Amino acid sequence: xxxxxxxxxxxxxxxLDGTDGRFRLSxxxxxxxxxxxxxxxxxxxxxxxxxxxAAREDELTQLDATVVGISAQDVASHRDFQRAHGIPVPLxxxxxxxxxxxxxxxxxxxxxxxxxxxxxxxRGVVRYRHVHALGMDYQRVDELREALERVxxxxxxxxx
Numbered sequence: 001x002x003x004x005x006x007x008x009x010x011x012x013x014x015x016l017d018g019t020d021g022r023f024r025l026s027x028x029x030x031x032x033x034x035x036x037x038x039x040x041x042x043x044x045x046x047x048x049x050x051x052x053x054a055a056r057e058d059e060l061t062q063l064d065a066t067v068v069g070i071s072a073q074d075v076a077s078h079r080d081f082q083r084a085h086g087i088p089v090p091l092x093x094x095x096x097x098x099x100x101x102x103x104x105x106x107x108x109x110x111x112x113x114x115x116x117x118x119x120x121x122x123r124g125v126v127r128y129r130h131v132h133a134l135g136m137d138y139q140r141v142d143e144l145r146e147a148l149e150r151v152x153x154x155x156x157x158x159x160x
Contacts, residue, residue: 041081049138
């Protein structure tokens with residue numbers, strides 16, 4: 001995701017199967033949406049990332065945003081991963097990487113989708129983008145909350 005979608009762009013729409021059923025980004029207009037692109041289920045860093053979200057599920061649900069994870073595994077893999085670790089967010093199956101990773105600007109990597117976070121505002125505009133160069137770290141709940149707070153301020157400033 002080194003190139004592609006930038007802050008200020010209209011978010012490209014996608015429609016993917018997920019652990020909570022079909023997810024179409026444009027169906028979430030009027031909500032802020034956090035897209036968590038990640039390399040793969042049951043990989044060491046991804047497991048640590050999503051377990052950290054499970055451990056702070058109460059705080060995650062208070063973010064006032066729809067949060068979804070996206071990677072190239074199928075829904076069955078995502079369900080197993082979700083059940084094994086109590087993951088509290090829907091996981092979307094971008095199997096061919098056409099609906100998520102490529103659409104959002106990233107060439108698939110040898111070991112899966114590049115780790116990245118995008119925040120889309122209520123009007124469908126990308127307000128935040130963080131691409132992890134090596135993918136060995138991830139954004140914690142506190143960092144997601146801080147990014148959403150900045151996005152909220154930026155969105156209100158645009159309407160004045």
